[in-house]
Amino acid sequence: MTPGHGTASAIQREWQAFWLALGFLTRIPMVMRIDYSQSLMNQSSVYFPLVGLLLGALYAGLFSLLALAWGPLVCLLxxxxxxxxxxxxxxxxxLxxxxxxxxxxYTVEARLRIMKDRRVGTYGSVALILALALKAALLMAVEPVWLALLVTPCAARLTPLLLMRAMVYVTDPDKSKSRPVASSFPAVRLVIAASFVLLVCVILxxxxxxxxxxTVIAVGAVALCWGLNLRHTLGGYTGDALGASVVFTELILLLGLAI
Structure with a gap:
């Protein structure tokens, strides 16, 4: 294999990894053929903050457009x-x-079993309602709103990468949709993702x-506190726990921005 061909192949693989991350985290359809593999899914995790930034740009743009016709609360909802x-x-x-x-x-086995249940119980319903209500209230208190809408989805998607790097995966990997991003996450790609988030924050x-x-406090605090709680209650992380960490990080960051 020539050096040029190897470089082209690496770029193509990274391009596929980005689209795989986009398809994994959103409903946006992938416009290219993906040579799916677990290693490619692991590789795609580094693009989670970038996907978050793209989502944030959509949110900020939509809010600005809606603001031409309605008040802030209606637009945010x-x-x-x-x-x-x-x-x-x-x-x-x-979450x-x-x-x-x-x-x-009350046991690790019981918690994992409940987590796999598709039904939502009282605890989950209350947490979801409060999280969405608090998010809306905090966005109403932030100025400028477009900044919060843009940066929080990007920064919050760094937290799962820290948890994946620092902890072990505890759910049955053959039955979990998050298995592809749970096997390994190289330190160098974590550094790249963290550098990207910090660069976005510096620019803004x-x-x-x-x-x-x-941003550093929000991501670090959730990764530490939520991670320690997961280690104590589950012995590691699950795909659902990673999703919850994104919501927690967004709320903590919004609390800071709303001061």
């Missing part, structure tokens, strides 16, 4: 509806399942002077 649709409520589903499991299970810092430290 419509943006949240769009978010739930385009992501398939992927992370919110993880509800995680809270149901940790609230209703003129609109909020404390954006960079707030």
């Amino acid at each position: 419509l943006v949240l509806v769009f978010h739930l649709w385009i992501t398939g409520a992927f992370h919110e589903d993880g 509800a399942d995680s809270i149901d499991a940790l609230g209703g299970g 810092a003129p609109w909020h002077l404390f954006l960079v430290p707030l």
Whole structure:
């Protein structure tokens, strides 16, 4: 294999990894053929923050467009509806399942069994309602709103990568949809993802002077606190727990931005 062919092959694989990440996290259809494999899915994880940034751009753009006709609250609620649709409520589903499991299970086996149940219980329902209500309320308090809509989806998708790197996967891998992103996550790709998030925050810092430290605190605090809780209650992480970490990070970051 010539060096040029090897470089082209590597670029093609990264391009496929990006589209795989986009298809995994959203309802946006993949416009190219993907040579799917578990290693490619592992490789795609580094693009989670980039997918988050693209989603954030859609949210900010939609809000600006809707603001031409309606007030802020109506616009934000419509943006949240769009978010739930385009992501398939992927992370919110993880939040509800995680809270149901940790609230209703008293052993690791019971918690994992509850987490796999498609039904949503009281704990999960309450957590989901409160999370969405708090998100809407915080977005109403943030200025400028477009900045929060743009940066939070990007920054929040770094937290699962930290958890994947630091912890072990505990759900039956043959039955879990998150198995492809649970097997391995190289440190170098984590550094790349973290650098990308920080670069985005630095570029946007003129609109909020404390954006960079707030992002570091939000991602670090959720990764540490949620990670320690998962280690204690499950012995590791699950795909649902990763989704919950995204929601938690968004809320913590919004709390900081809304001060």
